[in-house]
Amino acid sequence: MTVNQSPQELAARAQRAMQEGRYDDAHADLAKLRILAPQDGTIRLMTAYAHRAQGQIDKAKENFEAAIRLQPREISFRGVYADWLSTLGEHEKAIVHFDAILAEQPDHLNAKIDRLLSLARTPGRPAALQELALLADAHPHEFRIANNLALFLREDDRISEAVELSKRVLSRDPVNRRAKHILARSMYESGNPSSKPLEIALAADPDNLELKATLAQAAVEDGRSEDGIAILEDALDKAPDWLEGYGILADMKRQTTGAKGFATRYETALSQRPDWHALRSAYAALASRVEGHERALEILGQGGEDADQDSFIQLAKANSLSELKRFDEAEALFAKLDFESSPEFAKAYLRFLTRTQRFDEVIRIGNGILALDPAGEGTINGDVWPYIAIAMRKLDDPRWAWLEGDRRFIQTHDISSEMPDIEELADTLRKLHVFREQPIAQSVRGGTQTGNILFRNASAPIQTLVNALRNCVREYIDQLPEPDPNHPLLGRPRENFRFSGSWSIRLTEGGFHANHIHTHGDISSAFYVALPQSVQSNVADVDQSGWLMLGEPASELETGLEPIRAIRPEVGRLVLFPSTMWHGTRPFEGGERLTCAFDVRMNSF
CATH class of the missing domain: 1.25.40 (Serine Threonine Protein Phosphatase 5, Tetratricopeptide repeat)
Incomplete structure (x- = not known):
């Protein structure tokens, strides 16, 4: 005999099923509840939670919105939904719901904060940061405001402001773990002594792997490469599942001590866990760049029969086979992906x-x-x-x-008049080049690359450069052809921009950049700080040694395509071009080729 259950019993059973991951059972009970109580928004909210937990985004949205329609003045429904929309990157939609909450309760502080955090991820960012600063002053002990504002300031390379704001939080709340983290990272990125702040932050959060990686990098930049390596080795001893850490350690070893033995940690881990396919494919990708694709295939082949069922192992094999021109074998694997x-x-x-x-x-x-x-x-x-x-x-x-093809896509700017102390800039950059070898996964050949975010360095020469570059980027954007939503550059919003990466390259005799592209920017660049005589002399007009080549694909693709433009470097010259355009440089004889480079993301928050 079937016993009818009350709505309360059905709701409790559905809740238990969701907690235990039995979503089909939960949906069955929730369907019954929707029939019994069609006007109850809470049931729709529970249904949204179940779909969200299953990754069914559209169904979850549908039920969140149904719950809000049924109970439009229930601000908790809107708050949960708005927070989730923000995590999905749908900040404008989230703001609509935060505004509705504030219409009901104008003094709702959390809604004010969360609305501004969403607004800061839209073109309204400048206004959002101003309002967050006012809100932080009005609520000095609501540390979530100041901490988030400090993070935004860091992202915008306003690093000294982030440092001061974090110090202010810690003066009021000395045990605030998040403020310690932000302060330590900001001190490191600004080029200030950071080992002690990093150690303090780690003492408060001893399992934080990002902080450990930063402390290791800081040790290297202080001239203590052995300490940096030891920090990463210890971190991997304590967190052997830290996939990214193996690559960070290998790259640090390679750049500080040379190629020999740089990947021993990968090999040790795989000998103990041969079925860790993600680590094996990461090791193969790294080895392909240093030791070649035959070595990569050897590593991939040691994963056992079940490795062939892993899509990333298949991808790595297909890619290496393609690079070795074993095209038929590569195609058979690509067909499975x-x-x-x-x-x-x-x-x-x-x-x-x-x-x-x-x-x-x-x-x-x-x-x-x-x-x-x-x-x-x-x-x-x-x-x-x-x-x-x-x-x-x-x-x-x-x-x-x-x-x-439009000539406005490639622009040069002479900013030497805005950089009267360019030799001081060169000296500052040389001190930041602490590595002996080139990084593994970058385009540098025969040189070194700085490891930190260059434009967050607080030194006066670098900040003078950043200010000059901002003006040039604004001018570049304003001179682009008319917007076109189908174009990778012209379709991007133009109101705001930020530097999405910045670094310095120091090449020595025979050094060059392999032809490559940038995937994390809209606009890329080269700024020339110091050049060897061979690049500046007249003979360079003939052999183009050290020149920037734009539009020439990677040599291993064997396209036969020539550069669409070759640009002769000059000290104080800035070149801007689309990030999707292939670019590289020619080798040169003798001396030093010292540059800064950066990527720009338009309206990226």
Whole structure:
């Protein structure tokens, strides 16, 4: 005999099922509840929670919105939904719900804070930061406001303000763990002594791996590379599942001590856990850059039979086979992969199609992949458009002129008059080049690269440079052709911009940049601080030694395409160009080629 259960019993049973991960059972009871109490928004809210836990975003949104329609003045419903929308990156939609909460309760402090945190991820960021500063002053013991404001200031390279704000929080709350973290990272990034703040932050948060990696890097930059390596070794002893840590340690060893033995930690871990496929594919990718693709295939082949069922192992094998021109074997593996599910898959497959000169397919499949991110907010743009550009040029497609041909896409600026102490800048940068070798995963060949975020360094010469560069970037953006929503650069909003990465490169005799692209910016750059005589002399006009080559694809792709423009470096010259454009440099004889480089993201918050 069936016993009818009360709505309260059904709700309790549904709640238990959700807690235990039995979502089908939960949905069955929630469906009954919706029939019994169709006007109860709480039931819709529970249904939204269940769909959210299952990753069913559209169904979760539908039920959150139904709950709010049923009980529009229930601010807790709106608050939960708005917070979740913010985590999805849908900040404008979140703001609508925060505004509705504040219409009901104008003094609701958490809604005010969360609204401003969402607003700071939109073009309204400048106003949001101003309001957060006022709110932090009005509520000096609501440390969430000041801590979030400090994080935003760090992101905007306003590092000294972030430091002062974190110190202010700690003066009122000396045990505030988040403020300690922000202060330590800010002190490190600003170029100030940071070992002690980092140690203090770690004492408060001893399992924080980001802090340990930063402390290791700070030790290297203080000239204590052995200490830095020891810190990472100890971190991996205590957290052997820290996948990223293996790569950080290998790169640090390679850059400080040379190539020998840089990957021993990978090998030890894989000998103990041969079925850790994510670590194996990461090791193979690293080894392919240092020791070649034959070595990468050897590493991948040691993973056992079940490794062949792992999509990232398959991808790594397919990529190495393609680079070794074993195209039939590579194609068989690519055929098993869903290249639309990951930018890494897409990039590898388009590279394979380019190497096999199937340019019509590059354009067709590339456009299909671009449709997965129509707003261009992720890295898909940077992974796909460079290969489409190659295909268009090889096919004499007239659309290439639209994509890369406009002269305004490549601009040079002479800012030497704004940098009267450029030698002081050069000396400052040289002190930051503490490594002996080039980084593993970058384009540098025969030189070194700084490891920190350069433009957050508080030294006067660097900040003078940053101010001059901001003006040039603004001018570059303002001179671009008319907006075009289908274009990777012209489709980006133009109101605001920020530096999404910044670093310095020091090349010595024979050094160069392999041709490459940047996936985390809209605009990329080169600024020349010091140059060898061989680059500045007249003979360079003939052999173009040390010159910047724009539009020339990676040599291993064997496209036969020449640069669309070659630019002679000059001290004080800035070059700006689209991040999706292939670029590299020619080797040079003797001396030092010292540059700064950065990427710009337009309206990226």
